[in-house]
Amino acid sequence: MDIFLQQMVNGLTLGAVYAVVALGYTMVYGIIQLINFAHGEVVMIGAMVAFTVINLLAAGGLPPLAVVLVGTACAIPVCMLVSYTVERLAYRPLRRAPRLAPLITAIGASIILQHLAMLVWSRNVLAFPQIIPLKTFSFLGATVTGVQLAILGICAAIMCGLAGLVYRTRLGRSMRATAQNPQVAGLMGVDINRVIAATFVIGAGLAAVAGVMVGTYYGVAQYTMGSILGLKAFAAAVLGGIGNVPGAMVGGLLLGVVEALGAGYIGDITDLCRYGPLARAVGERCADGGHFVLFGSNYQDVFAFVVLILVLVFRPSGLLGERVGDRA
Amino acid sequence: MSLLEVKGLEVHYGGIRAVKGIDLRVEGGELVCLIGANGAGKSSTLKAICGLVSRSGSVSYAGMDTAGTPVHELPRKGLVMVPEGRGIFPQLTVAENLAMGAYARNDASINEDIGRQYDMFPRLKERRAQTAGTLSGGEQQMLAMGRALMARPKLLLLDEPSMGLAPMLVAKIFEIVRDIARQGVTILLVEQNAKLALEIASRGYVMESGAVTLADEARKLLAEPKVREAYLGEEAGA
Ligand SMILES: Nc1ncnc2c1ncn2[C@@H]1O[C@H](COP(=O)(O)OP(=O)(O)OP(=O)(O)O)[C@@H](O)[C@H]1O
Numbered sequence: 001m002d003i004f005l006q007q008m009v010n011g012l013t014l015g016a017v018y019a020v021v022a023l024g025y026t027m028v029y030g031i032i033q034l035i036n037f038a039h040g041e042v043v044m045i046g047a048m049v050a051f052t053v054i055n056l057l058a059a060g061g062l063p064p065l066a067v068v069l070v071g072t073a074c075a076i077p078v079c080m081l082v083s084y085t086v087e088r089l090a091y092r093p094l095r096r097a098p099r100l101a102p103l104i105t106a107i108g109a110s111i112i113l114q115h116l117a118m119l120v121w122s123r124n125v126l127a128f129p130q131i132i133p134l135k136t137f138s139f140l141g142a143t144v145t146g147v148q149l150a151i152l153g154i155c156a157a158i159m160c161g162l163a164g165l166v167y168r169t170r171l172g173r174s175m176r177a178t179a180q181n182p183q184v185a186g187l188m189g190v191d192i193n194r195v196i197a198a199t200f201v202i203g204a205g206l207a208a209v210a211g212v213m214v215g216t217y218y219g220v221a222q223y224t225m226g227s228i229l230g231l232k233a234f235a236a237a238v239l240g241g242i243g244n245v246p247g248a249m250v251g252g253l254l255l256g257v258v259e260a261l262g263a264g265y266i267g268d269i270t271d272l273c274r275y276g277p278l279a280r281a282v283g284e285r286c287a288d289g290g291h292f293v294l295f296g297s298n299y300q301d302v303f304a305f306v307v308l309i310l311v312l313v314f315r316p317s318g319l320l321g322e323r324v325g326d327r328a
Numbered sequence: 329m330s331l332l333e334v335k336g337l338e339v340h341y342g343g344i345r346a347v348k349g350i351d352l353r354v355e356g357g358e359l360v361c362l363i364g365a366n367g368a369g370k371s372s373t374l375k376a377i378c379g380l381v382s383r384s385g386s387v388s389y390a391g392m393d394t395a396g397t398p399v400h401e402l403p404r405k406g407l408v409m410v411p412e413g414r415g416i417f418p419q420l421t422v423a424e425n426l427a428m429g430a431y432a433r434n435d436a437s438i439n440e441d442i443g444r445q446y447d448m449f450p451r452l453k454e455r456r457a458q459t460a461g462t463l464s465g466g467e468q469q470m471l472a473m474g475r476a477l478m479a480r481p482k483l484l485l486l487d488e489p490s491m492g493l494a495p496m497l498v499a500k501i502f503e504i505v506r507d508i509a510r511q512g513v514t515i516l517l518v519e520q521n522a523k524l525a526l527e528i529a530s531r532g533y534v535m536e537s538g539a540v541t542l543a544d545e546a547r548k549l550l551a552e553p554k555v556r557e558a559y560l561g562e563e564a565g566a
């Protein structure tokens with residue numbers, strides 16, 4: 001039971017980050033039906049910029065919180081600029097092209113960004129300096145770290161803020177209108193290109209914060225970290241129903257939990273020694289409480305993709321998506 | 329000076345010439361209708377006026393050539409179009425749809441104007457918190473009109489507002505169009521329902537396969553045998 005609660009806490013923490021990244025995929029998809037494969041790289045750039053700044057400041061004796069905040073504050077505008085530039089140079093010229101063209105361009109943009117990052121930061125892993133004292137809290141037998149609490153709190157605030165922006169402001173209204181009927185939105189006076197650019201920029205801001213959070217959580221950042229994270233967040237967006245803002249939030253949290261519980265239990269479940277006849281077949285390795293585990297917790301990354309495949313096969317519109325036809 | 333002056337307008341879709349060099353003008357305060365059969369090029373004409381499809385020829389609005397004016401600048405200048413099929417935002421509420429109509433405005437009386445639309449279309453008021461996609465066809469058409477009026481248009485381009493509506497609603501929609509015109513909004517009305525359109529319009533144009541074949545005062549067009557035969561469903565010589 002303890003491991004269940006512990007994995008729930010871990011899963012929700014990561015899931016909250018997936019959700020914030022998934023929002024960037026889903027908002028862009030909602031408005032121009034493009035899967036922005038470069039989005040994961042924007043997360044990576046956010047982490048790299050923040051880590052660079054944090055490492056520079058770490059020795060300066062500033063309070064750790066201030067160091068992380070300054071790092072994030074530098075990462076956000078850089079990510080916004082990168083994402084705006086990609087939209088302007090790589091996607092906007094293809095607005096009227098067949099859908100496959102911008103999709104392939106997105107994959108190209110992601111490769112370019114990843115390799116630019118490699119040129120800037122090298123292949124080396126950037127480590128998060130030991131500035132945040134490890135604080136832990138006990139919660140019904142599970143351990144929660146201060147960093148986890150901070151991540152959960154920040155993600156909750158981001159999701160509330162974004163929901164407020166999308167559903168309560170003039171910009172949000174024009175974003176939704178553009179997503180539903182860009183031509184008519186234009187006739188009403190909406191500068192569609194500006195709204196699309198704003199969508200990319202907002203998503204990039206979220207990606208920057210997400211990058212700092214994952215980096216801080218794992219303690220490392222590297223130029224390759226964006227691909228798998230991006231794919232997982234994409235899976236989360238699809239799980240919730242791509243194009244759907246609440247869906248991305250639900251999908252992210254759910255994926256994080258599935259992944260953590262999966263990683264927590266897969267070793268036990270695939271331990272052949274638990275199954276009588278199989279244990280006998282395996283023979284002496286099971287003797288004296290030994291184990292013969294087929295899949296260990298290092299298979300954690302598989303769950304996101306299993307979920308992605310299951311959703312695509314059984315419910316392509318996702319959990320909260322409605323329009324099956326044009327999305328599948 | 330005409331409020332809208334179209335000269336030699338052409339629209340091509342790939343190899344198809346959908347509009348073949350037409351001339352058209354609408355004076356301030358007029359209600360002008362453009363009638364014609366399916367595929368005559370009426371919608372293409374309206375889209376070309378707004379710059380939604382690429383065009384050649386000249387379109388001047390309020391004395392200014394609109395070539396190069398982006399679509400989203402038009403409502404700021406008072407030119408608003410209600411597209412064929414209404415073009416409501418289905419997942420926005422009725423109130424949000426109306427607010428979108430005022431997107432180009434930033435004065436203080438937007439809420440007052442929303443109230444005015446609710447007075448004109450009480451059904452919309454009852455359904456203001458409902459998403460627009462759940463409205464009936466007639467209600468959606470009223471929403472599309474109300475939303476267009478939220479922009480405080482000088483010139484309103486209406487593309488087949490009566491399309492797909494039951495006869496009673498058609499009559500109601502035409503009444504509304506006439507009321508809007510009486511409030512001083514200039515209207516260019518595209519319709520297949522030639523009789524009703526010509527009855528409320530002051531002038532009319534008849535389009536056939538991309539060209540304007542007749543242009544006259546509405547009551548003269550109503551009396552014109554060719555029009556009666558082709559668009560009012562009467563036998564030749566009846
Ligand atoms: N996007 C498009 N691509 C290719 N051809 C088009 C396009 N839009 C319209 N057309 C063609 O141009 C011609 C004129 O179409 P348009 O929609 O302007 O007619 P319309 O007079 O509005 O007809 P209706 O009364 O049926 O609405 C038609 O032959 C149509 O098939």
Ligand SMILES: [Mg+2]
Pocket residue numbers: 370371372412487488
């Ligand atoms: Mg038409």
